[in-house]
Amino acid sequence: MKITMRPIVFAIVALLTFGNVFSQRKKDMKLTDDQRMEWWRDSKFGMFIHWGAYSIVGGERGTKIAGGGAEWAMDKLDYTIEEYEKFPKMFNPVLFDADAWVAMAKDAGMKYIVITSKHHEGFGLWDSKVSDYDVMDTSPFKRDIIKELSEACKKQGIKFCFYYSIVDWHHPQAQGNLYPNYNISQHDDPSVVNPEFPEYYENYMKPQVGELLKNYGDVGVVWFDGDWISDYTTEMGKDLYKYIRDIQPNTIVNNRVDKGRKGMEGMDMEGEFAGDFGTPEQEIPDTGIDSDWEACMTMNGSWGYKPSDNNWKSSEDLIQKLVDIVSKGGNFLLNIGPDGFGRFPSESIRRLKAMGEWTKKNGEAIYGASASPFEKPKWGRYTKKGNVIYAHVFDWPETGTLKLHKDIKIKKATLLTDPNTELETLATSREVLVDVPVLAPDATVSVVKIELAK
Numbered sequence: 001m002k003i004t005m006r007p008i009v010f011a012i013v014a015l016l017t018f019g020n021v022f023s024q025r026k027k028d029m030k031l032t033d034d035q036r037m038e039w040w041r042d043s044k045f046g047m048f049i050h051w052g053a054y055s056i057v058g059g060e061r062g063t064k065i066a067g068g069g070a071e072w073a074m075d076k077l078d079y080t081i082e083e084y085e086k087f088p089k090m091f092n093p094v095l096f097d098a099d100a101w102v103a104m105a106k107d108a109g110m111k112y113i114v115i116t117s118k119h120h121e122g123f124g125l126w127d128s129k130v131s132d133y134d135v136m137d138t139s140p141f142k143r144d145i146i147k148e149l150s151e152a153c154k155k156q157g158i159k160f161c162f163y164y165s166i167v168d169w170h171h172p173q174a175q176g177n178l179y180p181n182y183n184i185s186q187h188d189d190p191s192v193v194n195p196e197f198p199e200y201y202e203n204y205m206k207p208q209v210g211e212l213l214k215n216y217g218d219v220g221v222v223w224f225d226g227d228w229i230s231d232y233t234t235e236m237g238k239d240l241y242k243y244i245r246d247i248q249p250n251t252i253v254n255n256r257v258d259k260g261r262k263g264m265e266g267m268d269m270e271g272e273f274a275g276d277f278g279t280p281e282q283e284i285p286d287t288g289i290d291s292d293w294e295a296c297m298t299m300n301g302s303w304g305y306k307p308s309d310n311n312w313k314s315s316e317d318l319i320q321k322l323v324d325i326v327s328k329g330g331n332f333l334l335n336i337g338p339d340g341f342g343r344f345p346s347e348s349i350r351r352l353k354a355m356g357e358w359t360k361k362n363g364e365a366i367y368g369a370s371a372s373p374f375e376k377p378k379w380g381r382y383t384k385k386g387n388v389i390y391a392h393v394f395d396w397p398e399t400g401t402l403k404l405h406k407d408i409k410i411k412k413a414t415l416l417t418d419p420n421t422e423l424e425t426l427a428t429s430r431e432v433l434v435d436v437p438v439l440a441p442d443a444t445v446s447v448v449k450i451e452l453a454k
């Protein structure tokens with residue numbers, strides 16, 4: 001009997017077509033807020049990248065060094081717009097390698113990347129059709145950095161996200177109350193605003209955000225900044241949040257889309273402000289915030305590349321900060337400031353590698369974990385996942401006895417890195433004792449996995 005291949009081929013093509021249509025539909029399907037936030041809540045750890053023409057300047061002008069972040073060079077080093085425009089014309093980061101950047105983030109245990117598409121300086125790292133003040137039309141580099149990075153993220157399974165600055169020192173309608181349109185009355189009287197800012201918002205800023213959302217595939221998070229200027233209103237913030245969600249329904253947006261209020265301690269008037277998570281910066285809340293939040297932090301003291309700043313946090317400190325943040329229910333967005341050639345600073349690379357070594361061994365106690373139900377112990381932190389408590393021990397007990405919260409009912413205790421060796425435990429009226437090896441399994445943070453009794 002002759003078997004024709006035609007029906008089989010037809011069935012395969014039909015299945016493949018249905019599969020593609022279904023996955024596209026699923027991507028565009030409007031998720032519930034919890035479904036939409038799920039990947040972000042589970043991720044816990046992301047990379048912030050501050051990169052732009054300021055990365056050439058490095059925070060220096062002659063012998064003068066800008067205080068604070070080097071990405072503020074235009075303001076802090078008193079460049080006029082005309083003087084500053086020479087830097088985008090020099091921007092030619094020939095060593096930029098998106099695949100290598102994404103691989104370093106992934107190896108560090110980071111699950112998403114937020115890159116500055118445009119910082120306060122106004123220079124765009126993508127091929128904008130709204131403005132020529134971008135990497136394609138103004139710089140000799142003429143490569144679409146946002147395109148290359150978003151494609152590298154997709155290839156390696158890392159969520160692509162972008163930062164966008166509302167204040168724009170290069171745009172005469174959006175310079176806010178600082179550079180160069182410094183207006184002491186606006187500084188002292190927030191009611192003094194630029195009457196042309198609404199035109200910038202409608203005809204420049206929204207179209208730029210729109211092209212970033214329409215031309216570079218799925219965007220995990222839109223991370224706004226510069227919302228502090230009086231010109232930008234909460235009405236614009238709510239309008240912009242809706243605009244974003246209409247284009248990509250499942251994109252997450254930070255609270256700086258709407259005056260930075262949502263999800264901040266004492267400022268979150270339920271429902272009054274747009275945004276999906278709070279953004280404490282350079283600090284970790286004492287006890288966590290009872291809504292979604294992400295602490296962003298630099299490795300040294302500057303977001304943008306600043307060779308004069310050698311105040312680097314140790315790898316140990318950064319790992320313990322990650323644990324502290326997760327134990328309080330937050331995410332950690334850790335910053336890299338690449339130089340003008342497109343290289344990560346070697347100090348950053350070393351810290352990323354150290355964090356990757358730790359997360360590879362202990363990631364089970366971080367990714368998808370939730371805040372500790374117990375107050376933080378003196379020796380470290382707790383995280384929780386289902387019926388398991390993870391004790392993250394910063395200060396390993398020299399006595400060989402780890403003291404846990406008295407309410408912890410243990411079914412089984414092991415070292416996370418030695419799951420086959422059960423540890424002896426003893427519950428007393430005041431605390432629960434666990435016999436642990438005299439030597440800490442990890443030099444930075446050692447994790448004891450505690451399966452709870454039902």
Ligand code: FHN
Pocket residue numbers: 069071072225226281296303
């Ligand atoms: O002014 C910016 C600063 O340069 C940097 O981008 C940080 C990162 O969140 N945000 C603003 C300061 O709050």
